[in-house]
Amino acid sequence: MGNPSTPPDLRSDASSGSLVGSARGDALFKWLLIAAACTIPALLLALLYELSSGAWPALSKFGLEFIVSGTWDPVAGIFGAWPAIFGTLLTSLLALAMAVPLSLGVAIYLTEFAPVAIRRPVATVIELLAAIPSVVYGLWGIFVLIPFLTTSIFPWLEANLGFLPIFRGPIYGPSVLAASLILTVMIVPFIMSVSREVLLAVPSGQREAALALGATRWEAVSTAIVPYAKSGIIGAVILGLGRALGETMAVTMLIGNRHEVAASLFAPGYSMAAVIANEFADAAGGPIHESALIYMALLLFAVTVVVNAAARLLIWRVSKGRGGR
């Protein structure tokens, strides 16, 4: 840690300020900082307030029926969000099911087994995946991933696992499965990087004790290290879930955008964020359509706030030892 390169100039202060003056400066400075800090909680409250008031017309008209109804008809002014909610949950959970083993494997390998020299570089490269803009994932998904899926993976799945209803039916390009796969790629860096941080915080005594008792390296990880970091890892997974739920552009470009609940993963679907992205700029159904979309955003916001708050509390509990968070 470097010192400031030039020594502070004390004379200017000694000549300009009495103790009273500096106390006034301190108070002003502190209040400025407090004002800046307050903008963040204020932002949360503003979001809650504006979304609630914007959603009010739809909320009072459709109530909780909005969540379970499957009809989305802007022309008739009838709105039910169930297909979008279903699509959001399905794609996120599928993505989680694929991303969790993958990212935990990477995180454990990079903290316990990989040669020390490659640990940080590899982690950095994977974290770069999180820096790629969502719309670029969407572009790549449309022109590279979907053609690959429709020509090789989907037909193979249908031929070999077609007895399951989820792998049956006509193969469209854009589909729930394509969206889930792109989401998987997108949330791996988040889950990996947070669980890696949590694993790094495990005291090495845990590992050494297990090894000293004769455990193999895998047994040390699975019996002594992972259980110690458990709540932090769960936090990392929930954080990944939050990302997947709110992901917008890539899903909009790959899910097919159809207000429909289909049994097949090859069929197009919809997600809450995608509905807002597609329909909000020109809500054809007038004010009630707009209000229904804001209602949808309010639901999405409420879910992600709960999910993220839970994830943070779990992660803080584990890494409290490090850096006093």
Place this chain on the structure above:
Amino acid sequence: MISRRALRRGKSRVMVGLMGVAVLVAILPLFLILASLVIEGASSLSISFFVNRPAPVGETGGGVAHAILGTLMIVGVASAVGIPLGVAAGIYCSEYRGTRLAWVTRFVADVLNGTPSIVVGLLAWTWVVATQKHFSALAGSIALAFLMVPMVMRTTEELVRLVPDSLREAALALGYPRWRTTLVVVLRTALPGIVTGSLLAVARVAGETAPLLFTALGSEYFSFDMDRPMAALPLVVYKYATGPYPEWHKLAWTASLVLILVVLVLNVAARLATRQRFDRA
């Protein structure tokens, strides 16, 4: 007994091997995506791409200069608002870390960092577009600034916290008031880290599309007017990727390549800037 021991060792090796494979699988998409971008996008990179507007449908060539300008303006205005606010909030949460406001702010910032950007875009829409009755670049900047504040706040807070207390004590012991200690000694020491955090935040919002869809909206023309709709690189990629024409797809690939080069360069620069100073992992 020996076979049981061999079994346990074997299992350990298999598991470690599987995790090694997981690393390869996780890295693969990055290289696939970068390779596609270079293969599909690099051939259209030309001077014209950086100075012209898109050509009419059916003609080849043309560029996205209007969108590059738009992104620079929208992100520039957002940074001018978002970075100072975020840095100030971060300093508060680190220098007055014991207070309840600091705890709440830190927690809410983490929650907001996980909030879908499209929802934040709706707030800007309500405050600017709905009241003015027209789309504007300014609304887009406001949405991006809202996204930047909690991001910058968290990195600033963590890096200012790393400044040793002995530096603060030395300055205070020399008679410095607290505000000057913070600005001249603490902030200066943490400056490279704050620059890193700000660069990362800029890189993230530069690629944001969703909050711009119904704020900045996009445009086909050069514009310096923040009160009108404005083009932006991510909006161009979205529009051209989902459009029907092969020329548009080509432009979308090239625009993506430019976007990702900017984002990756910002990321790598940000990481290198603080590597030696704040390497904690």
